[in-house]
Amino acid sequence: MLxxxxxxxxxxxxxxxxxxxxxxxxxxxxLLGFGTIFRDSGGPTLSLVRVVTTTAGAQDAALDQALSDxxxxxxxxxxTEAEARWARGETAAQLETDGTGYRLRLNSYLMAQAGATAxxxxxxxxxxxxxxxxxxxxxxxxxxxxSPGRKRSANYASFLLPxxxxxxxxxxxxxxxxxxxxxxREKGKFRRLAVTxxxxxxxxxxxxxHRLTVTVVQAAILLLVxxxxxxxxxxxxxxxxxxxxxxxTGCFMAFGFALSGFAETSEGYAAISNLVFxxxxxLSGVYFTLDSAPAWLQRVVAGLxxxxxLKALRAVFNDGAGLAGHGxxxxxxxxxxxxxxxxxxxRFRWA
Amino acid sequence: xxxxxxxxxxxxxxxxxxxxxxxxxxxxxRGEVFGLLGPNGAGxxxxxxxxxxxxxxxxxxxxxxxxxxxxxxxxIRSRIGVQLQSTSLFNKITPREALDLYGSYYPKRRSxxxxxxxxxxxxxxxxxxxxxxxxQQQRLALAMALVNDPELVFLDEPTTGLDPQARRGLWxxxxxxxxxxxxxxxxxxxxxxxxxxxxxxxxxxxxxxIATGTPASLIAELAIPSVVELTFExxxxxxxxxxxxxxxxxxxxxxxxxIPTPDPKTxxxxxxxxxxxxxxxxxxxxxxxATLEDVFLHRTGRSLRE
Numbered sequence: 001m002l003x004x005x006x007x008x009x010x011x012x013x014x015x016x017x018x019x020x021x022x023x024x025x026x027x028x029x030x031l032l033g034f035g036t037i038f039r040d041s042g043g044p045t046l047s048l049v050r051v052v053t054t055t056a057g058a059q060d061a062a063l064d065q066a067l068s069d070x071x072x073x074x075x076x077x078x079x080t081e082a083e084a085r086w087a088r089g090e091t092a093a094q095l096e097t098d099g100t101g102y103r104l105r106l107n108s109y110l111m112a113q114a115g116a117t118a119x120x121x122x123x124x125x126x127x128x129x130x131x132x133x134x135x136x137x138x139x140x141x142x143x144x145x146x147s148p149g150r151k152r153s154a155n156y157a158s159f160l161l162p163x164x165x166x167x168x169x170x171x172x173x174x175x176x177x178x179x180x181x182x183x184x185r186e187k188g189k190f191r192r193l194a195v196t197x198x199x200x201x202x203x204x205x206x207x208x209x210h211r212l213t214v215t216v217v218q219a220a221i222l223l224l225v226x227x228x229x230x231x232x233x234x235x236x237x238x239x240x241x242x243x244x245x246x247x248x249t250g251c252f253m254a255f256g257f258a259l260s261g262f263a264e265t266s267e268g269y270a271a272i273s274n275l276v277f278x279x280x281x282x283l284s285g286v287y288f289t290l291d292s293a294p295a296w297l298q299r300v301v302a303g304l305x306x307x308x309x310l311k312a313l314r315a316v317f318n319d320g321a322g323l324a325g326h327g328x329x330x331x332x333x334x335x336x337x338x339x340x341x342x343x344x345x346x347r348f349r350w351a
Numbered sequence: 352x353x354x355x356x357x358x359x360x361x362x363x364x365x366x367x368x369x370x371x372x373x374x375x376x377x378x379x380x381r382g383e384v385f386g387l388l389g390p391n392g393a394g395x396x397x398x399x400x401x402x403x404x405x406x407x408x409x410x411x412x413x414x415x416x417x418x419x420x421x422x423x424x425x426x427i428r429s430r431i432g433v434q435l436q437s438t439s440l441f442n443k444i445t446p447r448e449a450l451d452l453y454g455s456y457y458p459k460r461r462s463x464x465x466x467x468x469x470x471x472x473x474x475x476x477x478x479x480x481x482x483x484x485x486x487q488q489q490r491l492a493l494a495m496a497l498v499n500d501p502e503l504v505f506l507d508e509p510t511t512g513l514d515p516q517a518r519r520g521l522w523x524x525x526x527x528x529x530x531x532x533x534x535x536x537x538x539x540x541x542x543x544x545x546x547x548x549x550x551x552x553x554x555x556x557x558x559x560x561i562a563t564g565t566p567a568s569l570i571a572e573l574a575i576p577s578v579v580e581l582t583f584e585x586x587x588x589x590x591x592x593x594x595x596x597x598x599x600x601x602x603x604x605x606x607x608x609x610i611p612t613p614d615p616k617t618x619x620x621x622x623x624x625x626x627x628x629x630x631x632x633x634x635x636x637x638x639x640x641a642t643l644e645d646v647f648l649h650r651t652g653r654s655l656r657e
Binding site for chain 2: 001004008011012015187189192196198
């Protein structure tokens with residue numbers, strides 16, 4: 001009976017092609033779009049404009065060689081172009097030859113970058129001079145640029161992907177499960193079922209299983225696209241990933257059920273669910289981190305279910321870390337889920 | 352022997368703002384078509400919903416096929432068939448799938464083909480529900496109520512919103528149910544439907560049963576088998592003066608006067624004479640047999656359609 005209910009849900013769902021397409025495609029489009037736009041923003045790079053001269057000597061060659069060894073992006077431009085770029089304010093540091101020696105111009109508006117670049121250029125200059133004179137090369141301390149907390153996969157797409165996975169779960173719970181409940185009640189589909197001997201839990205479980213498999217398919221598509229297009233792979237254990245996903249699914253599905261008990265009509269439900277959805281989405285680090293938000297807001301957000309869920313998800317998926325240290329966060333998620341579940345049971349109505 | 356199919360005693364149901372069912376007693380025998388007739392808001396649908404187990408009664412006893420909800424809920428559900436006032440289905444389910452699906456909920460079931468044929472939906476068997484006409488959707492709802500070969504069928508306003516031809520089609524299906532030995536309980540606010548289909552009736556108003564009996568006996572109890580109607584062009588004038596002159600009760604309706612009488616033959620000449628004397632500007636005179644509408648009118652002072 002359960003199987004029949006489940007397959008029927010799928011069959012009817014697959015007939016609504018437009019809805020199905022968008023449910024499946026929307027997260028993928030978001031990932032492809034934002035992932036491509038912000039593809040290169042992995043970490044800040046230092047850049048230097050090098051003005052090219054026609055009379056380049058051995059000294060210039062040695063300096064260029066030394067510069068290329070450093071973690072520095074060198075843009076070699078002819079004088080006129082370099083000047084134009086400088087005038088536009090895009091250049092942080094510019095290295096010029098003035099006959100006898102070199103001159104480094106630093107942009108006062110980009111002092112942090114310019115200062116670091118100046119240090120590196122001077123280092124390169126020392127190295128170049130030593131090489132030219134045959135003196136022992138001064139030893140450097142190695143430099144490495146990192147994005148703390150996202151060591152292994154620092155690009156935006158890999159930050160976004162777990163966020164979208166989480167967002168999918170939230171929208172599945174709030175919009176699919178909750179909305180379907182309200183509209184079934186509103187249109188009397190529940191009433192028609194209630195006069196049959198079908199146990200109600202079979203109907204509900206069939207629906208839940210259907211939503212669950214839809215989510216699994218969605219997640220699989222998203223992970224596959226992430227892997228094929230951006231080369232993002234799960235860094236942690238698949239078991240832990242599954243564990244976190246299952247917890248989130250349960251929590252947000254319970255949310256949908258609970259909220260559906262508070263609305264009489266589909267319109268009413270749309271308002272209520274958006275009221276919950278948008279703050280969750282905007283404040284919980286789906287699209288961007290909240291590191292620069294005020295401390296009190298960060299504390300509030302940490303108490304909502306989505307942020308700790310995404311943190312744990314990213315810890316496993318992006319950093320390959322275990323779930324150790326996420327005990328409190330996952331407890332918060334579970335607590336929200338349980339509270340929502342009890343509220344759902346209390347408020348649930350068939351008619 | 353007529354074992355009881357349905358037995359209600361002192362059924363009450365109050366909603367926050369309205370008393371929907373105010374103490375209803377009913378007995379429906381097996382094999383009969385029983386009608387609940389009354390205007391909108393009389394409590395017919397609530398009565399049905401309480402019987403069907405959709406709404407809990409505040410007080411009263413319900414016995415369905417000798418069973419009670421408290422003890423035999425599951426068995427009752429598998430032995431009754433229900434058509435709700437509006438049956439909502441998925442937009443993209445086909446009649447065949449709907450019958451297969453709902454049939455699968457029951458231990459005993461009729462074949463989908465047989466049901467499709469019964470309600471003449473064979474040609475639309477694989478069309479999406481949303482593409483069916485109102486009458487076809489209603490016939491599907493009827494077939495779904497029969498999917499478990501029920502002994503007792505509840506139909507809530509089965510023909511509301513249908514065109515005359517579709518209504519006749521549904522009446523045929525209900526008659527077939529009776530012929531198959533099922534008990535049918537239906538609600539309607541159409542007196543012609545109640546007269547055409549029902550073996551017995553309960554007339555409901557304000558949550559109470561105000562009369563029960565066969566359509567013929569209810570009309571006979573009126574003791575005014577006929578009604579003479581004077582029709583007017585436009586609105587009917589105030590009959591007070593004419594009533595006094597005639598010495599008989601005259602009921603004003605929108606564009607006509609109704610004069611109930613046990614003996615139209617002797618009334619008619621007197622009526623025409625009086626009308627002539629009072630210069631009543633009537634257009635036509637009709638004599639008709641009293642109907643259930645008149646029964647309702649007589650008992651409540653209001654028309655069914657108001």
